[in-house]
Amino acid sequence: MSLVLAAPRWRWRRPSVLPGFGLTLGFALVYLSLIVLIPLAGVVWRSASLGWPQFWAIATDERTVQALKISFGASLVAASVNVVFGVIVAWVLVRYRFPGRRIVDAAVDLPFALPTAVAGIALTAIYAPNGWIGAPLVALGFKVAFTPVGIVIALVFIGLPFVVRTVQPVMEEIDREVEEVAATLGARRWQTISRVLLPGLAPSILTGFALAFARAVGEYGSVIFIAGNIPYVSEIAPLLIVIRLEEYDYPAATAIAAVMLAISFVMLLVINLVQAWSRRRFGYGA
Amino acid sequence: MANRNTFLFTAALATMVQFGGIGMALADTTILNVSYDPTRELYRAFNAAFAEKWKADTGETVTIRTSHGGSGAQARAVIDGLEADVVSLALEADIDAIAQRTGKIPPDWRGRLANNSAPYSSTIVFLVRKGNPKGIKDWGDLVKDGVEVITPNPKTSGGARWNFLAAWAYAREAFGGDEAKVQAFVTELFRHVPVLDTGARGSTTTFVQRGLGDVLLAWENEAFLSLEELGPDAFEIVVPSISIKAEPPVALVDGNVDAKGTRKVAEAYLDYLYSDVGQRLAAKHFYRPSKPEAADPEDLKRFPEVKLVTIDDFGGWKEVQPRFFGDGGIFDQVYKPRR
Amino acid sequence: MALDIDAPAATVPLRPTTETPLARGILIAVALAFLAFFLFLPLVIVFVEAFRRGAGVFLAALAEPETLAAIRLTLLVAAISVPCNLVFGVAAAWAIAKFEFKGKAFLTTLIDLPFSVSPVIAGLVYVLLFGAGSALGPWLKSHGIEILFAVPGIVLATIFVTFPFVARELIPLMQEQGTGDEEAAIALGASGWQTFWYVTLPNIKWGLLYGVLLCNARAMGEFGAVSVVSGHVRGLTNTMPLQVEILYNEYNFVAAFAVASLLALLALVTLVLKTILEMRYGHAIAGAAAPH
Numbered sequence: 014m015s016l017v018l019a020a021p022r023w024r025w026r027r028p029s030v031l032p033g034f035g036l037t038l039g040f041a042l043v044y045l046s047l048i049v050l051i052p053l054a055g056v057v058w059r060s061a062s063l064g065w066p067q068f069w070a071i072a073t074d075e076r077t078v079q080a081l082k083i084s085f086g087a088s089l090v091a092a093s094v095n096v097v098f099g100v101i102v103a104w105v106l107v108r109y110r111f112p113g114r115r116i117v118d119a120a121v122d123l124p125f126a127l128p129t130a131v132a133g134i135a136l137t138a139i140y141a142p143n144g145w146i147g148a149p150l151v152a153l154g155f156k157v158a159f160t161p162v163g164i165v166i167a168l169v170f171i172g173l174p175f176v177v178r179t180v181q182p183v184m185e186e187i188d189r190e191v192e193e194v195a196a197t198l199g200a201r202r203w204q205t206i207s208r209v210l211l212p213g214l215a216p217s218i219l220t221g222f223a224l225a226f227a228r229a230v231g232e233y234g235s236v237i238f239i240a241g242n243i244p245y246v247s248e249i250a251p252l253l254i255v256i257r258l259e260e261y262d263y264p265a266a267t268a269i270a271a272v273m274l275a276i277s278f279v280m281l282l283v284i285n286l287v288q289a290w291s292r293r294r295f296g297y298g299a
Numbered sequence: 300m301a302n303r304n305t306f307l308f309t310a311a312l313a314t315m316v317q318f319g320g321i322g323m324a325l326a327d328t329t330i331l332n333v334s335y336d337p338t339r340e341l342y343r344a345f346n347a348a349f350a351e352k353w354k355a356d357t358g359e360t361v362t363i364r365t366s367h368g369g370s371g372a373q374a375r376a377v378i379d380g381l382e383a384d385v386v387s388l389a390l391e392a393d394i395d396a397i398a399q400r401t402g403k404i405p406p407d408w409r410g411r412l413a414n415n416s417a418p419y420s421s422t423i424v425f426l427v428r429k430g431n432p433k434g435i436k437d438w439g440d441l442v443k444d445g446v447e448v449i450t451p452n453p454k455t456s457g458g459a460r461w462n463f464l465a466a467w468a469y470a471r472e473a474f475g476g477d478e479a480k481v482q483a484f485v486t487e488l489f490r491h492v493p494v495l496d497t498g499a500r501g502s503t504t505t506f507v508q509r510g511l512g513d514v515l516l517a518w519e520n521e522a523f524l525s526l527e528e529l530g531p532d533a534f535e536i537v538v539p540s541i542s543i544k545a546e547p548p549v550a551l552v553d554g555n556v557d558a559k560g561t562r563k564v565a566e567a568y569l570d571y572l573y574s575d576v577g578q579r580l581a582a583k584h585f586y587r588p589s590k591p592e593a594a595d596p597e598d599l600k601r602f603p604e605v606k607l608v609t610i611d612d613f614g615g616w617k618e619v620q621p622r623f624f625g626d627g628g629i630f631d632q633v634y635k636p637r638r
Numbered sequence: 639m640a641l642d643i644d645a646p647a648a649t650v651p652l653r654p655t656t657e658t659p660l661a662r663g664i665l666i667a668v669a670l671a672f673l674a675f676f677l678f679l680p681l682v683i684v685f686v687e688a689f690r691r692g693a694g695v696f697l698a699a700l701a702e703p704e705t706l707a708a709i710r711l712t713l714l715v716a717a718i719s720v721p722c723n724l725v726f727g728v729a730a731a732w733a734i735a736k737f738e739f740k741g742k743a744f745l746t747t748l749i750d751l752p753f754s755v756s757p758v759i760a761g762l763v764y765v766l767l768f769g770a771g772s773a774l775g776p777w778l779k780s781h782g783i784e785i786l787f788a789v790p791g792i793v794l795a796t797i798f799v800t801f802p803f804v805a806r807e808l809i810p811l812m813q814e815q816g817t818g819d820e821e822a823a824i825a826l827g828a829s830g831w832q833t834f835w836y837v838t839l840p841n842i843k844w845g846l847l848y849g850v851l852l853c854n855a856r857a858m859g860e861f862g863a864v865s866v867v868s869g870h871v872r873g874l875t876n877t878m879p880l881q882v883e884i885l886y887n888e889y890n891f892v893a894a895f896a897v898a899s900l901l902a903l904l905a906l907v908t909l910v911l912k913t914i915l916e917m918r919y920g921h922a923i924a925g926a927a928a929p930h
Contacts, residue, residue, distance in 0.1 A: 126905025231756030
């Protein structure tokens with residue numbers, strides 16, 4: 014046997030002296046299967062009982078497609094807003110010192126902890142036409158609550174911590190020497206940021222985006238309060254699932270659920286692959 | 300870390316002790332009434348009255364638990380195994396669904412109690428802002444320019460289905476039964492609806508707290524309750540020329556009471572709804588009693604005279620549910636884009 | 639940004655790795671304004687509504703027996719589900735972070751999946767699995783096992799929803815720390831457990847605690863999934879978020895927001911705890927990798 018360090022030849026697991034791989038992976042897989050995979054397989058199985066033509070008819074029904082479009086569209090907008098402002102918030106929290114910074118830092122996790130229904134009620138109270146912010150906005154001619162914009166507001170709220178919390182630790186790790194080198198080489202500050210820092214942060218920003226997006230797509234509790242819930246306009250896919258359940262139409266409900274699951278899963282998988290790739294390439298990432 | 304775990308452990312222990320306590324109470328008799336949203340206040344009062352009466356009659360202590368939510372969601376919970384002894388829902392169709400899907404209620408359940416198993420009824424009225432600034436008097440006024448109507452989503456709310464049918468009844472009369480015109484009217488009506496909340500209470504909150512809309516279509520009992528709870532000086536009730544007799548039915552869940560051995564007390568509970576006490580409480584909580592002679596005349600005075608159609612005029616729920624509210628039914632067509 | 643300097647670096651008083659004061663001020667203002675609109679206002683409104691009729695009414699609302707029952711149930715559910723996810727998170731992070739194997743990205747995706755599953759579906763899956771109409775339903779019933787509309791169902795739904803929190807927190811941290819310390823310990827003759835207990839755990843304890851705190855906060859606040867499996871029996875299967883909804887639907891806004899403010903308060907306590915930890919052990923939490 015020779016020592017080949019550069020090109021490890023391993024089939025599915027790189028040999029390691031550390032123990033516990035079988036135990037921990039085994040436990041993780043069993044737990045994952047029991048809590049997540051088997052129950053979700055139930056959804057897939059239930060919708061499979063429909064038969065392909067019927068499944069396809071439900072999945073491509075105009076109302077379903079419209080609800081999916083609204084859910085995914087609003088989530089896309091919300092996740093994009095969160096990327097822009099989340100990165101700014103993370104940057105401010107990591108780089109600057111100002112009074113109340115720690116409080117602000119702590120408050121970022123609030124949407125994790127506040128029940129979604131409470132968030133929905135509170136946001137509606139603020140953005141409704143007679144609310145603290147809604148009233149001045151209506152005077153200016155903007156309607157927020159009970160429109161698709163309201164959906165975006167709720168989704169921004171619940172998605173924010175995902176972006177900040179994935180980007181923040183990576184930002185903390187940035188080696189300032191890189192910035193110094195860039196500056197010495199004549200780069201302006203904004204060039205350093207856009208050409209040097211942001212590409213390095215991209216994988217973590219992407220992860221944050223994906224998590225915020227994925228979470229937003231499924232959100233129900235906070236959205237139904239602030240969305241108008243008008244079919245074809247502000248009716249989100251999870252609400253359509255609930256409506257199908259009210260009709261005792263379990264197959265249709267699970268079919269819509271299965272479509273949402275599939276889209277989310279593919280998206281998360283792509284993101285994680287990109288991550289793994291960028292980790293190998295750049296050596297860091299969330 | 301250690302402290303936290305100790306705390307959690309203590310909390311868990313305390314909770315278990317507490318549940319143990321509840322377990323002891325269960326040793327007497329507990330029945331579960333699975334109901335819909337707007338009956339909370341009524342059943343809180345009624346449960347206390349019944350427990351007292353049962354104690355006086357039999358010496359047994361009975362604990363009545365209640366569960367409230369959207370009528371359809373509640374029916375689904377019972378179908379999925381929530382062990383209700385009695386159900387008191389907004390729609391006959393929801394109890395029918397339990398009967399069909401579980402067999403725990405016999406198909407002829409409506410005939411088992413007086414008055415088609417509806418101990419009380421209600422109707423649909425308008426709640427408008429004080430002084431009625433938009434001058435809303437009848438259904439026809441709802442489609443005037445600039446009028447915004449608040450009603451919940453008929454897909455998720457039982458009350459909203461009664462709203463829909465009441466509007467339909469008006470239009471059917473107004474247009475002499477011309478189906479196309481009736482549907483056009485109802486479609487136009489829903490174009491005036493800016494928000495479809497998922498439940499009746501959500502709509503009331505939108506109208507009252509958020510200040511949205513000019514008129515709220517509501518259960519009569521809900522309209523009175525919100526006047527009482529949220530401000531008699533801010534709103535007033537308008538009674539339309541025609542409305543619908545909404546009969547929220549009750550039923551014994553035979554499959555569950557026999558398994559739990561609670562049939563006797565559950566039957567007595569439902570019968571008590573028809574007693575003088577039950578009827579008086581219903582009237583007090585703004586439900587129209589099926590035996591008005593038992594209720595306090597002062598309470599009865601509050602109910603306005605209104606011409607009422609019934610669900611049978613539409614051919615009964617078995618006909619109405621799929622035709623109006625099923626997938627692709629008339630309500631779905633209202634929102635179908637006109638492209 | 640407009641103040642950026644073109645002149646030779648020697649005359650520049652600014653450090654090259656920071657922004658001009660103006661840019662800095664704008665960024666801070668933007669971040670704070672954004673957070674004010676989206677985070678602080680909702681929080682403020684919860685407390686304003688809760689105390690609208692004074693502290694006495696607030697306290698009375700919390701002393702209602704049904705509300706107390708909801709608080710106890712929420713604590714119980716969190717006390718069961720959080721440790722479960724804690725053990726899972728540590729195990730999964732160990733396998734994923736300390737070893738290289740094929741299909742890792744796939745496995746990580748599966749762990750992330752509950753984030754993206756609609757809470758409505760999360761509840762629904764257990765109804766499909768354990769409901770009276772399912773394959774398991776009749777068997778469970780004949781053996782007197784209650785899962786749906788009882789504590790086990792609520793616990794399961796909560797575990798599902800909070801599933802990735804601890805693992806998500808630990809995996810990047812442990813990946814960053816590498817395997818050097820553990821390999822050294824093993825080489826020096828430590829057993830696997832000893833290595834984990836004396837080497838890994840001290841390294842990850844703050845990240846672990848942070849994950850647990852978040853997991854706990856989310857567990858106590860979950861609404862959608864729990865709502866589907868709870869059955870809403872008053873005083874028995876209502877958790878705090880469900881109780882909030884019920885009170886709100888009874889037009890009892892003060893009481894609803896009082897319970898909601900308890901949950902928000904819990905979130906704040908969680909966050910204060912975290913902040914204190916960071917202040918005292920900041921370098922340990924940030925990890926050895928942070929250069930400054």
